[in-house]
Amino acid sequence: MGGLLMMGARFNPSPGLNGPKPKLSDYAFFSGSLADLEPAPGVFPYEVNAPLFSDYAEKARFIYLPEGASMTYRDSAAFDFPNGAVIIKNFFYPHDAARPEKGRRILETRLLLKEEKGWKALEYIWNAGQTDALLEVAGATFPVAWLDASGKKQSLQYVAPNLNQCKGCHSYDGKFVPLGINARQLNRTESAENQLLRWQKARKISLPENFTPDSAPRLADYRITNHQSTNHQSAARAYLDANCGHCHNPHGPASTSGMFLDVFENDPERLGVNKTPVAAGRGSGDRKFGIVPGKPSESILVFRMESDDTGIRMPELGRQLAHKEGLELIKAWIKEMK
């Protein structure tokens, strides 16, 4: 038993400039009351085209760049970041999704820090009083409840990831990488203003000379779905890229499966069409192929997106509830497939 006690040794933040800080407030990313998430100088918000589904949690995303430093644009991989940069993602549920003015509960803040040796993840869990968030390496599980957009009460045991689980998704050839900080996610125009061009003006990013939003990669915003449409291709591929492609690509943790769902995959077989599973076990749901064109109900992909069983569901991490809207989109896409 003594051994066990010793095992519980406290996590001591290592000293030095880059050491993890025990509290989120220690970084001074936000000014004023922390829970308002008002960005301090050097911190600015970003939006993505195709978000990752996380049990209907909403996210407030920010980037911090050291003074005078900027990002470098890349066409397909993640942008290059200067050392000292931090990507900040806050997860929250509004108390009432139909009435956001009633406030929210922030659950966790995930930081990705660009250091000399590469990217590092840190996880901060917010306290009940919403005054600060504390560093937690082993993750946490706690109950949350909220009213969804239709006024229905939802609740679940929320799981904040441990640091290894972060890398379960954030991995390229075994190295830690950011996700979603790439051209196809950030090349986004809202209110007639392109996000990347705005950052260029503010000298936060260097873009290639010939950059134009229309010629650069861009994922469809799958949330804006035209239900009358008979072509769900671009929305579905954007959804799969954001929700599955970080693992299911030739350099990701799910490369073992031979099923690749990133937006660059053009081979129908590797996308799962009439492809037999490799190591799915009961995840196959007694279905024969990943995707059966025209038949969503015979496709393993749909079975695993529908399941809430931890041994079956996909993605493996970060989801307990089925994503109703995402499922409808993928089913429609498979249905119209020839």
Place this chain on the structure above:
Amino acid sequence: MQRLLFIFNCLFFTHILSAQADIEKQLQTRLILAQDGDVVELPAGTIALSNTLWLDAKNNITIRGAGQDKTVLSFKNQKQGAEGIKVTNAENIVLENFTIEDSKGDLIKTQAVKGLAFRDITARWNGAPKETNGAYALYPVQCQNVRIERCTAIGASDAGIYVGQSDSVWVTKCYAKNNVAGIEIENTTNAWVFENFAAYNTGGVLVFDLPDLPKKRGGHVKVWKNKIVQNNFKNFAPKGNIVGKVPPGTGVMILATNDVEVCDNFILDNKTASTAIVSYFITENPIKDKSYNPYPSAIYIHDNVFSEGKRSPTLKNKMGILFRLKFGRKVPHILYDGIQNSDWLAADGSVKPEYRICIRNNENGTFANIRADKIGLFKGDISKDLKPYDCEHHSLFSNR
């Protein structure tokens, strides 16, 4: 100290539930913060875990229990994660001396690990073997230099010991029972499978090369001095999985792999196919992977002991039914599907020496080429003549 321990024990028992959660958190924290060279001890007792224990990007770490009968990691009430233990992107990792059971997915998965040992581990699903058990008990994938020694794997709905897309592997002195596949070597090169006991599975030892995988080609697999006995258990794999096609009563199956030597084994009382050498076509799955070779080649089956008993093929599988129709209750021990790559034939129609199937000097080793080459099983005339296969290949590793 005594007194302190006493107080601690009282606290421990009054808060046993939260204590379990604390142990889980402590273990996971310990794994995340582990330093090069650390030994992470798993305490004795049954530890209930709700989430995968995960070790990532570490070198020279040992995870050690107090013994297979003392430390039991139970994932019966697992809420998160698909595996029991997961080790990724690591070097020189030892897992030893514990029992792990009842995870929702695989029991121990290791991916991209160089230098890996599983020793004295029992990995099992309790209760009657069933489709809802996880796929693999011990599951190294994309690993190098793997040793699996003195481990026991029970109840996997795919394979008890499954080595996939790996290189340089030993599986030895292990016991696999009541799995669909006892031991499976898949798209893996340089594997030695020796002195194991594979019994009461659907199939005892499988050596497979499958299409559509990043690691394209396995081969150089030697299976020797194993006891492969009574693998007649019902096939309880969920549909869609390749092992779901394995007929109950399979001893050894070599599928589309090159350079496989099977020797000095006792292959006893496997009722449908004591040893089968088959191409991927036998699965009737489509092949779209153009770089994939669906034919077995350079196979050498020699000096094994087969039994006279239990040779009445299963009626629970299409292949088994065909065997029963053709062979009645005396199915030959060694079956070859006869499907040949035409590129491998010499001018006189014989198979070039380096690709041949060689079968020699087996005790009770009766044989049939079931001639699936004529499009569909048994469309050609069955040949029981061993003469075309009376040849040898260089022994893969000089153990003899």
